[in-house]
Amino acid sequence: MSGLVARLPRGERALAWLGILGGIAAFWVTLPPLHVREPVVPILIGLVATGLGIGALRGGARRLAWGALTIAILGIGLGYLATRSSVTHLDEVVVWSALIAATLRHATPLAFAAMGGIFSERSGVANIGLEGMMLAGAFFGILGADKLGSWLLGLACAAVAGGGFALVYAFFAIHLRADQIVGGTAINFLALGLTGYLFIDIYGSDGTPANVPGVPDVHLGFLEDWYFVGPVLGRLNLMIWLAFLTIVATWVVLFKTPVGLRIRAVGEHPRAADTVGISVYATRYGAVTLSGILAALGGAYLSIGFVNSFNQNMTVGRGFIALAAVIFGNWMPWGAAAATLLFGFSTALALRLPAYSESAAVLFQALPYVLTLIAVAGLIGRSTPPRAVGRSYEKQ
Amino acid sequence: MSEPPARSSTPPGDDYPTSVASRLALWQRAGGLVVPLLTTILAFLVGGLVVLVTTGKSPLTTYRAIFEGSGLNWFLELGAHELRLPFTETHVPIPWQTNDLESLAAANLQQTFITWVPLVLTGLAVAFAFRCGMFNIGGQGQYLAGAIMAVWVGSELPGLPGVLHVVAAVLAGALTGAAWAGIAGLLKAVAGTHEVISTIMLNWIAVWVGVFLFGLGGPLQNDAQPFVPVSNDILEESRLSVFWGDALLQGLHVGVFVAIGALVVYWITLNRTAFGYGVRAVGFSPEAARYGGIPVARNYFLAMAISGLFAGLAGAIDIVGWQHRLNTNDIRISSLGFVGIAVALLGRNTAVGIALSALLFSALVVGTSTRNLDAEIFRPELASNLTLLIQGLVVLFVGADVLILYLLSLRRRVRRGSVAGRRK
Numbered sequence: 001m002s003g004l005v006a007r008l009p010r011g012e013r014a015l016a017w018l019g020i021l022g023g024i025a026a027f028w029v030t031l032p033p034l035h036v037r038e039p040v041v042p043i044l045i046g047l048v049a050t051g052l053g054i055g056a057l058r059g060g061a062r063r064l065a066w067g068a069l070t071i072a073i074l075g076i077g078l079g080y081l082a083t084r085s086s087v088t089h090l091d092e093v094v095v096w097s098a099l100i101a102a103t104l105r106h107a108t109p110l111a112f113a114a115m116g117g118i119f120s121e122r123s124g125v126a127n128i129g130l131e132g133m134m135l136a137g138a139f140f141g142i143l144g145a146d147k148l149g150s151w152l153l154g155l156a157c158a159a160v161a162g163g164g165f166a167l168v169y170a171f172f173a174i175h176l177r178a179d180q181i182v183g184g185t186a187i188n189f190l191a192l193g194l195t196g197y198l199f200i201d202i203y204g205s206d207g208t209p210a211n212v213p214g215v216p217d218v219h220l221g222f223l224e225d226w227y228f229v230g231p232v233l234g235r236l237n238l239m240i241w242l243a244f245l246t247i248v249a250t251w252v253v254l255f256k257t258p259v260g261l262r263i264r265a266v267g268e269h270p271r272a273a274d275t276v277g278i279s280v281y282a283t284r285y286g287a288v289t290l291s292g293i294l295a296a297l298g299g300a301y302l303s304i305g306f307v308n309s310f311n312q313n314m315t316v317g318r319g320f321i322a323l324a325a326v327i328f329g330n331w332m333p334w335g336a337a338a339a340t341l342l343f344g345f346s347t348a349l350a351l352r353l354p355a356y357s358e359s360a361a362v363l364f365q366a367l368p369y370v371l372t373l374i375a376v377a378g379l380i381g382r383s384t385p386p387r388a389v390g391r392s393y394e395k396q
Numbered sequence: 397m398s399e400p401p402a403r404s405s406t407p408p409g410d411d412y413p414t415s416v417a418s419r420l421a422l423w424q425r426a427g428g429l430v431v432p433l434l435t436t437i438l439a440f441l442v443g444g445l446v447v448l449v450t451t452g453k454s455p456l457t458t459y460r461a462i463f464e465g466s467g468l469n470w471f472l473e474l475g476a477h478e479l480r481l482p483f484t485e486t487h488v489p490i491p492w493q494t495n496d497l498e499s500l501a502a503a504n505l506q507q508t509f510i511t512w513v514p515l516v517l518t519g520l521a522v523a524f525a526f527r528c529g530m531f532n533i534g535g536q537g538q539y540l541a542g543a544i545m546a547v548w549v550g551s552e553l554p555g556l557p558g559v560l561h562v563v564a565a566v567l568a569g570a571l572t573g574a575a576w577a578g579i580a581g582l583l584k585a586v587a588g589t590h591e592v593i594s595t596i597m598l599n600w601i602a603v604w605v606g607v608f609l610f611g612l613g614g615p616l617q618n619d620a621q622p623f624v625p626v627s628n629d630i631l632e633e634s635r636l637s638v639f640w641g642d643a644l645l646q647g648l649h650v651g652v653f654v655a656i657g658a659l660v661v662y663w664i665t666l667n668r669t670a671f672g673y674g675v676r677a678v679g680f681s682p683e684a685a686r687y688g689g690i691p692v693a694r695n696y697f698l699a700m701a702i703s704g705l706f707a708g709l710a711g712a713i714d715i716v717g718w719q720h721r722l723n724t725n726d727i728r729i730s731s732l733g734f735v736g737i738a739v740a741l742l743g744r745n746t747a748v749g750i751a752l753s754a755l756l757f758s759a760l761v762v763g764t765s766t767r768n769l770d771a772e773i774f775r776p777e778l779a780s781n782l783t784l785l786i787q788g789l790v791v792l793f794v795g796a797d798v799l800i801l802y803l804l805s806l807r808r809r810v811r812r813g814s815v816a817g818r819r820k
Binding site: 126128168172176178179181182183185186187188189190191192193194196197198200201205312313316317320321323324327359360362363365366368369370372373376377385390 | 607795
């Protein structure tokens with residue numbers, strides 16, 4: 001615990017973080033349940049946050065300070081808008097418990113795929129094919145659950161399918177030294193074609209049956225009556241809890257075990273890793289296969305945990321959002337997990353905003369991509385990919 | 397045993413190549429034809445296997461139906477048509493029927509060529525960036541950006557005379573595509589951002605901007621039908637004229653010549669201009685190019701913008717040529733920009749290769765469409781996924797030319813071994 005306290009930000013960084021929190025607070029007070037209707041209040045809070053940001057800027061924490069300033073100004077603007085809008089609309093859109101539960105639901109498939117992406121990229125293999133592996137998981141997950149009559153076997157099928165696609169990709173990217181972006185693109189095409197083909201061939205125009213065994217929800221009876229926590233955490237799908245576990249496990253494996261050290265070494269400097277006796281190929285094969293399995297589990301959550309059906313191309317770019325989360329999170333498990341939460345929140349909000357404006361809500365869907373673009377442009381923080389990512393390794 | 401003097405200077409045992417450069421040239425020429433051919437055949441073989449295993453139908457019959465659906469059999473009809481010379485009894489063969497409506501093959505072929513146009517252009521987009529050492533995976537977004545702008549210019553701006561309106565729409569679309577890709581090029585040149593990541597993000601931003609603009613309540617949504625998520629139709633005078641087939645039945649528009657022109661421009665720019673030389677130099681080795689005084693960052697930006705220009709042109713021509721409107725569903729599911737990747741890879745980034753591989757893929761796409769494939773023989777819904785599968789296999793195998801080059805070199809080693817044996 002003392003280690004955690006020691007790692008808290010200090011000085012100007014602390015100022016910047018306070019500024020960020022202040023910016024959020026400026027918006028938050030105008031929303032339910034507080035419902036501040038005076039525009040002066042968010043403006044004042046926002047101005048304080050701006051001051052903190054400026055202070056941090058003069059202190060030298062430039063990137064963080066710019067982030068704080070942006071959020072403070074956004075907070076003032078959004079807070080002002082919220083005080084102008086009607087209370088009924090606000091109540092309709094901002095139901096915190098429902099919003100947070102929806103955020104978790106939308107973030108879960110992203111989190112699985114993002115953790116997969118981290119393993120693969122950390123080992124030095126860029127994985128554009130996450131989207132395809134997710135799609136494969138979604139289809140084979142529901143196929144397995146339907147034909148074998150159990151969601152557990154469905155998940156197993158999904159893992160095998162995703163791992164299979166990943167193995168094919170790994171063989172081409174690692175052994176045949178094919179361009180990793182080309183290989184990943186191929187995997188996306190293949191998965192789209194194969195799942196679409198088999199879906200039509202097996203289920204035809206009727207679609208998947210309605211009574212496919214799905215992944216069960218976890219009922220936490222003792223939580224149900226708790227204020228706020230109950231509605232959020234009381235009835236989450238098992239896969240959401242598994243996603244939490246996966247994130248923790250990813251962090252532990254990558255940063256606290258020898259295996260993780262090997263994976264990172266191979267991704268940073270494969271020649272050096274090879275010299276000390278680490279098998280570059282074996283490590284990369286393992287990491288890529290694991291990434292396929294994880295991405296497929298995320299896809300399977302979509303088909304048998306979330307909507308209980310399958311459609312052609314049902315992942316519609318979630319694999320790419322997961323990739324965006326990996327980059328936005330700077331190839332760190334916690335960062336990527338936070339990014340998936342942010343992106344999940346923007347989706348959840350986009351689905352509720354139509355109360356205001358149907359068309360503007362759509363724009364929220366672009367938020368993950370815009371944020372990631374800003375992040376890779378180096379405007380907020382520096383993104384530092386693993387050094388050897390994207391480069392094939394030739395044994396000597 | 398007389399040896400040419402050039403060979404005798406090479407060390408013994410390494411008898412085949414005269415120099416590294418000439419070997420590379422030969423290798424590329426052989427690989428340039430053999431690899432794509434092998435790749436395609438392999439992909440079709442696997443696709444046929446899938447057909448056989450899953451449906452039990454003959455792959456040959458299926459491929460034949462797709463072939464006929466694409467209208468490529470029209471070329472087999474060549475020579476079957478004759479025209480009587482006036483005032484004589486002499487009949488001369490002409491390449492097309494005088495009455496196109498009668499030929500199903502002609503109507504199908506027109507569709508294939510309509511799809512060929514954007515595939516050539518998106519293929520060129522990917523290829524141009526490739527030549528500069530970049531992977532433009534954002535052809536889809538640039539295509540959409542071009543299409544969106546072309547719809548806007550084509551449906552608004554009344555009062556422009558006909559030809560000007562078309563030109564304005566197409567130019568605006570192409571430039572929007574260039575600007576969209578230019579963002580990625582600029583980020584690469586200034587901040588060193590990897591273009592794959594930025595173009596993927598730009599793809600999806602373009603999709604959602606399009607859905608926002610033309611979706612219900614969006615600013616450019618149809619004025620007459622408030623409950624249909626579609627754009628306004630572009631004005632009559634801002635449409636390309638149809639020169640083959642019936643305009644009402646989606647005949648072939650003159651955009652085909654734009655695509656052919658773009659192929660020529662691509663070839664000339666890369667192979668006959670100083671700028672193209674610089675682009676290729678950066679593609680081979682940015683460090684060497686920088687050492688040689690070539691402005692690397694500027695070339696990254698320009699190559700990316702030109703790449704986007706091609707893709708934007710594709711979107712604009714599709715709009716003024718045959719689509720005339722954009723609906724949000726098309727925006728979400730269209731994938732022509734991605735097929736452009738397969739086109740460029742299979743065509744080995746050369747103008748001729750792109751023209752041919754675009755024909756292959758447009759024939760596949762059109763031949764498996766619901767409208768063209770005989771449902772009695774094979775279900776189009778299945779077949780269109782078969783197309784995706786074949787595309788994926790092609791991209792996978794092309795990417796792994798190491799595999800095929802390895803096989804080739806194995807063969808060469810065997811041959812060389814036998815030659816050496818004979819010499820003894």
